[in-house]
Amino acid sequence: MDTLSYKTISANKETATKEWVVVDATDQVLGRLGAKVAKLLRGKYKPNFTPNADCGDNVIIINADKVVLTGNKWTDRVYLRHTGYPGGQREMTPAALIARPNGHERLFKKVVKGMLPKNRLAAQQLANLYIYVGGEHKHEAQTPKFIDINTLK
Numbered sequence: 001m002d003t004l005s006y007k008t009i010s011a012n013k014e015t016a017t018k019e020w021v022v023v024d025a026t027d028q029v030l031g032r033l034g035a036k037v038a039k040l041l042r043g044k045y046k047p048n049f050t051p052n053a054d055c056g057d058n059v060i061i062i063n064a065d066k067v068v069l070t071g072n073k074w075t076d077r078v079y080l081r082h083t084g085y086p087g088g089q090r091e092m093t094p095a096a097l098i099a100r101p102n103g104h105e106r107l108f109k110k111v112v113k114g115m116l117p118k119n120r121l122a123a124q125q126l127a128n129l130y131i132y133v134g135g136e137h138k139h140e141a142q143t144p145k146f147i148d149i150n151t152l153k
Helices: 030-042 094-098 103-114 120-126
Strands: 020-024 058-062 079-082 089-092 129-131 145-147
Touching (some): 094 103, 103 120
Parallel strands (some): 058 129
16 A cells, blocks of 8 residues: 555654754854754754754854843843852852853853753753854864854744
8 A cells, every 4th residue: 555654753862963063152142142052952953853862963152252241231130049058149140250260151051051951851962062262162073064043043
């Protein structure tokens, strides 16, 4: 019998086609860039997207120091954390965060982590994110392709 067979194919770790992509953060708004990077890490731009598998790409962000925040968010936005002790709530602004060692990397990871699902798979996907302050990165052996982030939805 010649009939069409419609079968849903779910990707898993063995069948996922992971690629290496480079994203330039020059003059990009931090939150909008973070949302698109989170979708790249999850694999939502791929036709074989599977929510319970790590089928996203490995993302390299270059020029992380040239990212912008709109308005007064460098000083007015507050990130909270708690030490676990009474009265141990600490707050930090993005300007204070990037002044610390590896500050740009910490800021990007904090933003993208908030846009990923809150489960163990998100930790694996966040490990596929590499952030560099300058225009150079050390992943040339993987032959990453450059993506214009403005063309993605």
